[in-house]
Amino acid sequence: MTASNGQLADVVEGIVANANDRGVKVGGEWHNVSRFHPVGMPDRGARVRLELDNKGFIRSLQILEAAANAGASTMTTRDREIRRIAVLKAAANFFGLMSQAREEVKSDHVLPLADRWLAWVEQPEPAEER
Numbered sequence: 289m290t291a292s293n294g295q296l297a298d299v300v301e302g303i304v305a306n307a308n309d310r311g312v313k314v315g316g317e318w319h320n321v322s323r324f325h326p327v328g329m330p331d332r333g334a335r336v337r338l339e340l341d342n343k344g345f346i347r348s349l350q351i352l353e354a355a356a357n358a359g360a361s362t363m364t365t366r367d368r369e370i371r372r373i374a375v376l377k378a379a380a381n382f383f384g385l386m387s388q389a390r391e392e393v394k395s396d397h398v399l400p401l402a403d404r405w406l407a408w409v410e411q412p413e414p415a416e417e418r
Contacts, residue, residue: 299337299339300315300317300319300337300340301314301335301337301338301352302314302315302336303333303334304330304332304333304335304336304355307332311346312329312330312338312346314336314338319338319340319344319345320346321345321346322341322343322345322346322347325341325346325347325348327346327348327349330349330354331355333355334351334352334354334355335353336349336350336351336352337352338350371406371410376398378405379398379401379402379405380402383395383397383398
């Protein structure tokens, strides 16, 4: 859609595949926010309508339908398993190296340490860092 005044160049509607502080990915393409027209970023999965200026920057963003999982964690079961295996591997590596210097280190120590590290990794971020 092109407007006669030259201000509005295109309208894009679709599901947000990804978003960051600079723009959103809708319809397989990234659309960046204009520094002259800042907009709030929607959650992944939201259905949106973007009005783009003649340079392709987002002039306005309208949320047509909120994401089904808005506010919920987007971590999949596979992601959680990858995280658990990574923490277990780190704990096993740590105790493997430590066992070279200390005889009292046992393989029984690996799982409790991995559980503690996993709890630390999964704790919520402080609000000011989000």
